[in-house]
Amino acid sequence: MLSLTACSPRQVVVKEYVKQTVPEIPKEPNYWQVQWTKQKIQDQEWYALDAQNAKNLLKNIEVMKEYQTDLKTILEGLKK
Secondary structure, rough: OEEEEOOOOEEEEEEOOOOOOOOOOOOOOOOOOOOOOEEEEEEEEEEOOOOHHHHHHHHHHHHHHHHHHHHHHHHHHHHO
């Protein structure tokens, strides 16, 4: 809300409501498929990645960081 007061013998108050526009939220990015393989070693179950799936996981992390940065930028713009 924006309130303005004018200088005159009697007080004049004008109130103007300003609606903040919210930018469009960016579309969630497409991620690369990651498949984990289950391995049993000495009666314990472990999950592992081959080289290609490990690369895909790292790509997904970078894409997610960029998307998070875009969302933070929007939120910071709304705070101003």
